[in-house]
Amino acid sequence: MARNTQVPAEHDAPPITKILAGYVASHPSRGWSDAVDHEAHRTFLNWLGCAVGAARHEAADAALAAIAELQPAPQATVAGRSERVDMASAALVNGITSHTFDFDDTHLKTIIHPAGPVASALLALAEHKGLDGREVVDALVLGIDVACRLGNLVYPEHYDRGWHITGTTGMLGAAAGCARLLKLDAQRTQMALGIAASQPIGLREQFGTMTKPFHPGGAARAGLMSALLAAQGFTASPRALEAPRGWAQVVSTKTAWNEATDELGERFEISFNSYKPFACGIVIHPSIDACVQLRERGVRAEQVERIELRVHSLVLELTGKKEPADGLEGKFSVYHGCAAGLIFGRAGEPEYEDAIVNRPDMVALRRKVVATVDDSIDEASADVTAVLTDGRQVHVFVEHAIGSLQRPMTDAMLEGKFTQLAQPVIGAERTRGLIEACWGLGRAPDLRALTALARP
Amino acid sequence: MARNTQVPAEHDAPPITKILAGYVASHPSRGWSDAVDHEAHRTFLNWLGCAVGAARHEAADAALAAIAELQPAPQATVAGRSERVDMASAALVNGITSHTFDFDDTHLKTIIHPAGPVASALLALAEHKGLDGREVVDALVLGIDVACRLGNLVYPEHYDRGWHITGTTGMLGAAAGCARLLKLDAQRTQMALGIAASQPIGLREQFGTMTKPFHPGGAARAGLMSALLAAQGFTASPRALEAPRGWAQVVSTKTAWNEATDELGERFEISFNSYKPFACGIVIHPSIDACVQLRERGVRAEQVERIELRVHSLVLELTGKKEPADGLEGKFSVYHGCAAGLIFGRAGEPEYEDAIVNRPDMVALRRKVVATVDDSIDEASADVTAVLTDGRQVHVFVEHAIGSLQRPMTDAMLEGKFTQLAQPVIGAERTRGLIEACWGLGRAPDLRALTALARP
Incomplete structure (x- = not known):
């Protein structure tokens, strides 16, 4: 019953x-x-x-x-x-x-x-x-x-x-x-x-x-x-x-x-x-964004003595992997993310390929990233200083990462992301046509x- | 974030x-x-x-x-x-x-x-x-x-x-x-x-x-x-x-x-x-089963003065519809269920067609069903007495209805149910073959x- x-x-x-x-x-x-x-x-x-x-x-x-x-x-x-x-x-x-x-x-x-x-x-x-x-x-x-x-x-x-x-x-x-x-x-x-x-x-x-x-x-x-x-x-x-x-x-x-x-x-x-501008968890985005901005301000990997990164504790808790072995582990490494931002100016899916994660210049650069927890910094922010071999320092503070509602990706950025994703699959010409x-x-x-x- | x-x-x-x-x-x-x-x-x-x-x-x-x-x-x-x-x-x-x-x-x-x-x-x-x-x-x-x-x-x-x-x-x-x-x-x-x-x-x-x-x-x-x-x-x-x-x-x-x-x-x-032997909610099954048994013991609709039904209160709460207007309402009427059990000896999908629910002999018989709540009777049981026009009384008590684990349908009953369902759709010959x-x-x-x- x-x-x-x-x-x-x-x-x-x-x-x-x-x-x-x-x-x-x-x-x-x-x-x-x-x-x-x-x-x-x-x-x-x-x-x-x-x-x-x-x-x-x-x-x-x-x-x-x-x-x-x-x-x-x-x-x-x-x-x-x-x-x-x-x-x-x-x-x-x-x-x-x-x-x-x-x-x-x-x-x-x-x-x-x-x-x-x-x-x-x-x-x-x-x-x-x-x-x-x-x-x-x-x-x-x-x-x-x-x-x-x-x-x-x-x-x-x-x-x-x-x-x-x-x-x-x-x-x-x-x-x-x-x-x-x-x-x-x-x-x-x-x-x-x-x-x-x-x-x-x-x-x-x-x-x-x-x-x-x-x-x-x-x-x-x-x-x-x-x-x-x-x-x-x-x-x-x-x-x-x-x-x-x-x-x-x-x-x-x-x-x-x-x-x-x-x-x-x-x-x-x-x-x-x-x-998302970057092919990884959103918690790393402000740090990558800051390193992309360093690159835009002329900083080159070979000039870098170290990169001082100050972030909320959650960032290292979730993505603190220092020596990622492959692409998947790279997604959980703010160190790799920073290196990609500085070397490539981006962190799309190709920047998380195993070969890129293990490329000597990437490995060398990520090891120069020194991360410090600072809970006065919001989870959505990152404070990054590049200390260069000539003693100069370049400082970038990102309050809201690119891709956030406060700083949305531009149409051009969306096209760049689309191209990076689609071109290897359907070729350059179709990619351009498809965007249009x-x-x-x-x-x-x-x-x-x-x-x-x-x-x- | x-x-x-x-x-x-x-x-x-x-x-x-x-x-x-x-x-x-x-x-x-x-x-x-x-x-x-x-x-x-x-x-x-x-x-x-x-x-x-x-x-x-x-x-x-x-x-x-x-x-x-x-x-x-x-x-x-x-x-x-x-x-x-x-x-x-x-x-x-x-x-x-x-x-x-x-x-x-x-x-x-x-x-x-x-x-x-x-x-x-x-x-x-x-x-x-x-x-x-x-x-x-x-x-x-x-x-x-x-x-x-x-x-x-x-x-x-x-x-x-x-x-x-x-x-x-x-x-x-x-x-x-x-x-x-x-x-x-x-x-x-x-x-x-x-x-x-x-x-x-x-x-x-x-x-x-x-x-x-x-x-x-x-x-x-x-x-x-x-x-x-x-x-x-x-x-x-x-x-x-x-x-x-x-x-x-x-x-x-x-x-x-x-x-x-x-x-x-x-x-x-x-x-x-x-x-399920009957094409309706399981709470009515003991009552229908009892009426099928009355029929097997020789009781005919035209002999019936009244049918005294004693059931748990839940039965009338869920299925107490006295004057069902169509087949769907018939599924919520223990009165219709009892009439179908006594007249047809079954209550399959055809016995819930609108025409059957409104057939004069069915309407007349269901109006002779007098239901009384008795919470000393289990929900899974029903106590039914047919009082005949000649003064005789035939009593059936169903402890567990047919189709329950205690009284499973026999293979022959399952075949009968199958035939009633399939024959109008695929015909008698295919129905027999499909059962085999x-x-x-x-x-x-x-x-x-x-x-x-x-x-x-």
Whole structure:
């Protein structure tokens, strides 16, 4: 006999599933500022560069080999690959590759990486359906808004419990965006959100394995399929997000309902998206940034006697590896990061290759970095002094690293990052063309030119 | 800057991911009693009947229409349908249909419906790969064992929080079973469980919508894909089930680790599987059973003056609808259930059609049922007395209803249920053949004959 269990408290939850669905279905195309619209293009460019860049990673190979078992129809592009697969599988793989290098975008309020689930679903669906770029940009802004607003609603308790929030809100953002692309009415959009609500994907325990980037990929796929199901009349609870046994109350003890609806249609969470300039944990970024600035001020590795680094204790706690043996260990070494910043002026994925980490000049320079803990310095800052062999000292203080909301990467920097990621995979010419295609997304009559350029 | 959150307590969790993977990979074929093996066949038969029976439901139509958008390869059978789709989609749809009538199997300790996720994945994979029936039966026993053991580990706290436990353990059972079918070694089986652990599917809020049966379907699909990914070298945490931020501790406050491993390979949870004889909530079953027994003792509707029903208060609380207007309401009416038991000797899906609920003789008889609350009677029991027009009284007391663990349905009853479900969809001849094919599953050289019979 089934147990007669108690229903959790209602907490006067507002009908957010319905409200968000109505918003997604009816908000005007480009119903936001030029700055928001441009941020959507920056988000798309950054996402696509990450996806192309990791296209040859063994996680992509394994995922595509598994998908090949299903004999997929060639409906949609896998960024950076020649294979074409059905649109749901393309959403999955592009979501995986975009997060494989941990180099994708970050909504800093929730540490959601929103483009992975949302853009991966949208590109696949729009490509197959022959939709135009304006529809994709609209759906991207709205889908990311839904995912991040729902993230705000449950963060940080939800994340602290162990959920990888990118995949546990991302399926809702992807469902919202795909519902928009499919022009579902408010009622069917509500069903799409409802179907997706049953499919949160991601445990933090998976960090360090291929299943971590699987989370945004799986969320992209789940969101896309939820919208396709809703379009066919598949039903779900109209209160799937807010009901006592609905998504928010099941996955989180915090349920700040107002986060879902405050300033809806006026404040867009994509405005708070950020992009990593360096292919490592964000805690090292101020130190690398400072060393890049030293280089820009003329400091050369061969002139350096030592580099005095003063940082918050957390930096050395998380990334204090003095003698990294390979690229992966290099990501946990502020010493290597500083050397890369000074020698290369950057710290992208290539600067974390094993050969670079072990290159004699890099090893020599990182050993000249003397790090001191100073908790009067914020975690987001770094104080660096280069002491040169001629006795001169060059001092740089970074309050907020490049890539932070206070000092966002410029469009040119995003292009540089994109190029570094994409060029080894698709070549220089396609890379240049693809950058242009991304900036022109909102005006593209369809996605054929863009997706053709994204294949090698 | 990312928050530095506290890691939850370890609770000395044993390495259950590894232990269960080793068990699934290495337990001998048919390494259990004949009774266990026969139960697997009963589970399979009951599952397939439910799936075929609901094949024309609008939930199946909507799901297949959405899947058709992916242009799936015709790899595997959708039970009761002529369409063939890729094996992952077949797993999804068969999982949906098998749970659509709420008529599938129940592991009573956890109220998991284990066959939906597990058998749906196995049939699709085995059909496409040309595997034999013995392998399917082995994988079914082991997959259901994994799902239900993990259910025992977290039940009831996990269910009380709002998770639909069938889909939140089912992906693990499906992954285990598919890993077994694919002959993955222990290490890759561990990865399959790990990948699946990130994908629990199902909120209780969805009850009453198509997303409820989507849960076992989605779990079947997720488990199958997890095994395919693991086979290709995709990685996950080797401690995905038990780690502090792993599945069990994220989705439940109860983590009775011993439930995963006690008597492993000696006690098989499929032994505790049960099958519903009546297509309604289990709380009405004792009353219907009693009325079926009245009929068997010669009582006819036209002889009845009144039926005196004494039941636990919960029965009337949940199913006290006196004048049900249609089939759906009929499922919440113990009065209709009693009338069906006496007039038809059964209460399958056809006895819940709108026309039957409103048939004059049914309405007249259900109005003669006088229900009295008596909390000295257990929820699992019912006391029924037929008072006849000639003054005679016929009394039946049901302690445990047919279909309970104490009074399991006989094989003949399961065949009758199967026939009632399948015959309207695939016809009498195929229905008889399919029943034989199910009983012979463990000896089938491949699944071609069985799946051919399951199509109309």
